[in-house]
Amino acid sequence: MWTYNTELVPDGPPTDICTLPEFIEANPQVQGKVRLAIPGPGGGWGSWAIVREACGDEWLETMGQLRSEGVLEFYESIATTIQEVGAGAAAMNAWGQPAHSLELRDAGAPVDFAYIENPSWGVTHYVGLSSAAANPNAALVFANFLFSKEGNEASCSGVYVSMIYDDIPDCPMIPDDLQVEDTERGLAEGEEIDALLQFVPEEG
Numbered sequence: 001m002w003t004y005n006t007e008l009v010p011d012g013p014p015t016d017i018c019t020l021p022e023f024i025e026a027n028p029q030v031q032g033k034v035r036l037a038i039p040g041p042g043g044g045w046g047s048w049a050i051v052r053e054a055c056g057d058e059w060l061e062t063m064g065q066l067r068s069e070g071v072l073e074f075y076e077s078i079a080t081t082i083q084e085v086g087a088g089a090a091a092m093n094a095w096g097q098p099a100h101s102l103e104l105r106d107a108g109a110p111v112d113f114a115y116i117e118n119p120s121w122g123v124t125h126y127v128g129l130s131s132a133a134a135n136p137n138a139a140l141v142f143a144n145f146l147f148s149k150e151g152n153e154a155s156c157s158g159v160y161v162s163m164i165y166d167d168i169p170d171c172p173m174i175p176d177d178l179q180v181e182d183t184e185r186g187l188a189e190g191e192e193i194d195a196l197l198q199f200v201p202e203e204g
Contacts, residue, residue, distance in 0.1 A: 001122075003096050004093075005088055008033065017118065020063075035081050036072060036074055038076050039201075044186070046185060046186035047121060048197075049193065050179050051119060078093075098160070120179065122178060124163075149165055156170065
């Protein structure tokens with residue numbers, strides 16, 4: 001998903017991320033102000049692997065070249081990058097969730113979000129119950145609530161999407177072609193992705 005500054009990107013970013021190079025060329029005001037998630041084992045490789053499959057290795061090489069030219073950057077902190085988008089220091093960033101910009105949007109900042117439709121991917125949220133919880137029954141009641149329609153309504157509210165219900169306002173069902181990030185796949189492809197992007201991780 002994109003988060004973008006509505007003053008710098010009034011018509012919104014590309015929903016087909018494979019067309020990003022053409023979009024940047026046609027919109028000089030975003031050059032140097034595009035932020036993409038840094039590759040890495042913490043989830044970055046998993047998403048880059050999905051985009052790699054959709055757009056191809058040559059596209060990754062183009063992203064690496066644009067980064068070396070300063071046209072785009074990789075970001076490490078979504079919180080910092082979202083603030084940059086709100087202030088206009090960055091025009092747009094991916095990947096992310098609507099929840100990341102909710103506070104800024106509620107405050108009236110020139111920020112909005114747009115789903116990337118090609119490829120369509122995301123992460124799932126998991127619920128776990130501790131066997132040593134002080135109140136395991138209360139935890140179970142809460143988990144059951146989260147999976148109920150009322151719970152989906154409360155957690156959604158235009159921020160998340162639902163895998164269960166298709167009739168909650170401002171809470172779209174996930175698209176049929178949604179891919180879920182696969183950490184193992186990302187680890188398997190990570191070194192190749194870094195090489196294609198001409199990205200050398202910092203040691204530390």
